[in-house]
Amino acid sequence: MRSRRISVIATTALLSMALWPDLASAHGLAGKRFFPTTLTIDDPFVSDELSLPTFLLFKTPSDGEAPSSKTANISGEFSKRIFPNLGLTLAGEWNNLDPAPNDRTESGFGNFEMTLKYQFFTSAAHETILSAAFGWEAGGTGRKKAGAESFDVFRPALLFGKGMGDLPDALRWLKPFAVTGIVEGVLPSRSGNKSFTLNDDGDLEVEIEKNPNVFHWGFAVMYSLPYLQSFVKDVGLPAVIRQLIPLVEIDINNPLDRGFAGKTTGTVNPGIIWAGKYFQLGLEAVVPINERTGKVIGVRGQIHFFIDDIFPNTLGKPLFTWH
Amino acid sequence: MARRATVALAVFLLGTGVAFSHAFLDHAEPRVGSTVKSPPSQVRAWFTQNLEPAFSTLEVVNERGERVDQGPAKADAANPALLQVLLKPLGPGTYRVKWRVLSVDTHITEGDFTFRVTREP
Numbered sequence: 521m522r523s524r525r526i527s528v529i530a531t532t533a534l535l536s537m538a539l540w541p542d543l544a545s546a547h548g549l550a551g552k553r554f555f556p557t558t559l560t561i562d563d564p565f566v567s568d569e570l571s572l573p574t575f576l577l578f579k580t581p582s583d584g585e586a587p588s589s590k591t592a593n594i595s596g597e598f599s600k601r602i603f604p605n606l607g608l609t610l611a612g613e614w615n616n617l618d619p620a621p622n623d624r625t626e627s628g629f630g631n632f633e634m635t636l637k638y639q640f641f642t643s644a645a646h647e648t649i650l651s652a653a654f655g656w657e658a659g660g661t662g663r664k665k666a667g668a669e670s671f672d673v674f675r676p677a678l679l680f681g682k683g684m685g686d687l688p689d690a691l692r693w694l695k696p697f698a699v700t701g702i703v704e705g706v707l708p709s710r711s712g713n714k715s716f717t718l719n720d721d722g723d724l725e726v727e728i729e730k731n732p733n734v735f736h737w738g739f740a741v742m743y744s745l746p747y748l749q750s751f752v753k754d755v756g757l758p759a760v761i762r763q764l765i766p767l768v769e770i771d772i773n774n775p776l777d778r779g780f781a782g783k784t785t786g787t788v789n790p791g792i793i794w795a796g797k798y799f800q801l802g803l804e805a806v807v808p809i810n811e812r813t814g815k816v817i818g819v820r821g822q823i824h825f826f827i828d829d830i831f832p833n834t835l836g837k838p839l840f841t842w843h
Numbered sequence: 844m845a846r847r848a849t850v851a852l853a854v855f856l857l858g859t860g861v862a863f864s865h866a867f868l869d870h871a872e873p874r875v876g877s878t879v880k881s882p883p884s885q886v887r888a889w890f891t892q893n894l895e896p897a898f899s900t901l902e903v904v905n906e907r908g909e910r911v912d913q914g915p916a917k918a919d920a921a922n923p924a925l926l927q928v929l930l931k932p933l934g935p936g937t938y939r940v941k942w943r944v945l946s947v948d949t950h951i952t953e954g955d956f957t958f959r960v961t962r963e964p
Contacts, residue, residue: 547865552954554867644953689957692876750868751956753876797891829865832948 547828551644552751553683555700556793558740559802559822560769562702564649564679566607566639568827568836572596578806578818587623588815592616595630601838609635615666628663635675647683647698652676659709670713671731677704685751696747701739708733711778730778737774738786742767746795765793769804785813789820799825866892866924866946873958882933882960886912886940893923898945901928903938911938923947933960 548555548565557563559574576593595613602608613630620626634656641650655675662668683698708731715727742765748755749762772786791804806818828836871888873879886903896918903912912928919925926944938960943953 547950549865549952554865746867749870750875751954754870754874829948829950832950 547826548649548681550642550647550649550681550683552685552747553647553681553698554744554746554795555649555681555683555698556742556765556795556800556802557822557824558700558742558767558769558793559791559804559820560771560787560789561700561738561740562635562653562677562679562704564639564651564681564700564702566601566605566637566651567599568601568831568838569599570597570825570827571822572598572825574820574822576806576818576820579814579816581811581814586621587619589620590618592618593630603840604838605639607637607639609633609637611635613662615668617667620665620667622665626663626665626667628666629661629668630666631660631662631668631673632658634658637679645686647681647685649679649681651679653679655704669708669731671708671710674707674709675704675736676707677702683747685747692752693748695752696744697741698744698747699739699741702737704736706734706736706773730780732775732778732780735774735776736772738769738771740767740769742793760794763795765795767791767793772809783812785810787813787818791820797826798830799823865950865952866890866894866944867952868942868954868956869924871940871956875956876958878959878961880960880962882962883930883958885927885929887925887927888940888942889922890924890926890944890946892946892948894918894926895945895947896923896926899926900941900943901926902941903928903930904941905933906937935960935962 547567548557548563555563555565557569557571574595578591580589580591582588593613593615595611597609597611599607599609611633614627615630616627618625635653637651637653639649639651641648655677657673659669659671659673664670679702681698681700685695687695710731712731713729715729717725717727719725744765745757745762749757769789770786771789772784774784775781786809788807788809789804791802793800793802802822802824804820806820808814830836867890869889869891871886873883873886886901888901899916899918901916902910902914905911911931911933913931914928916926916928919927926942937957939955939957941955943951945951
């Protein structure tokens with residue numbers, strides 16, 4: 521009886537939080553601040569948006585007997601608000617590995633991914649957004665030879681966005697700055713993969729590939745020319761330039777265990793976003809932070825559609841809204 | 844039956860078929876962050892989208908937070924993306940323009956900016 525009552529209270533509280541109206545939360549807005557969708561780091565807001573495609577060209581370094589490999593990745597991501605503050609993201613990708621670990625060129629779909637995100641705090645005055653997310657990569661739904669893992673991966677995360685518009689007027693040139701970021705656990709459902717091979721003597725060899733838990737973190741620092749032009753100082757920028765948002769994204773993976781502790785990988789991603797009325801375009805260089813990550817600079821690009829602006833009265837609004 | 848369902852789905856997805864966007868400030872007169880020698884008699888703000896004038900406001904306050912406009916703001920008859928408000932005579936000082944607008948697709952946006960007047964009228 522007691523547990524049922526607690527369950528009812530918890531469900532009511534959760535629904536209240538999810539259904540609470542928050543008009544300003546759509547489209548990455550907090551007060552005056554428009555947060556664009558960044559290419560590398562997950563966004564801190566829930567939205568009705570579509571990233572299609574995002575492409576990545578990158579060369580991974582050789583690792584032991586595995587040669588270095590050119591990776592081409594094309595992905596898509598659809599985000600849908602269920603409630604004004606609760607959103608679901610569905611994502612898929614296609615990979616081409618040249619060569620794959622089997623020394624042949626392989627291509628195919630990666631694993632299907634799904635993320636539930638709850639934007640639990642929005643401050644218009646302080647241009648701040650906080651959210652919590654839980655992602656699930658469904659193991660075995662992609663092609664193994666193209667790099668898809670056979671096990672699930674769970675990703676609990678906290679995300680934030682902060683605009684600097686609340687700085688004093690004496691620092692007004694810094695107001696267009698904003699930062700978004702993520703701290704995330706990347707938790708594989710299986711600690712290792714066993715593979716069985718016959719050696720030259722005909723003996724059975726068992727090889728175990730470890731899957732470490734990873735602490736993933738990253739942030740994006742951006743300077744919004746639209747913000748500068750509309751809220752700080754009209755410096756007379758031409759129409760195309762005033763819609764640009766230069767940014768740098770830092771993306772770091774810290775493996776924590778299973779023989780990988782301390783083997784950090786990551787990238788620094790300087791780039792630029794052009795934000796229009798219905799879509800935005802982004803392009804970034806992908807610079808490895810160490811030789812373990814790579815030796816060659818890659819490139820990432822994205823076309824991103826604002827579904828809430830394209831279809832404001834239908835597909836672009838939450839499925840359920842509290843009035 | 845399947846055809847009807849497809850048509851219904853298309854109607855649901857496409858809605859009215861007209862797409863609009865959030866309204867952001869495109870530019871203003873006096874210009875955002877500008878310094879002017881002659882006090883302006885009005886503030887004009889051009890937005891990136893057409894507005895619902897009944898639910899859109901434009902206010903101007905001085906450094907003490909006192910209203911110096913002769914509101915309410917009015918939308919321009921010829922340009923639904925332009926909001927304007929007349930001002931009382933302004934002395935030297937810094938003035939803040941606060942806007943909150945509803946675009947025709949029901950998205951609310953808000954913001955503010957300042958301009959400075961250096962000479963008496």
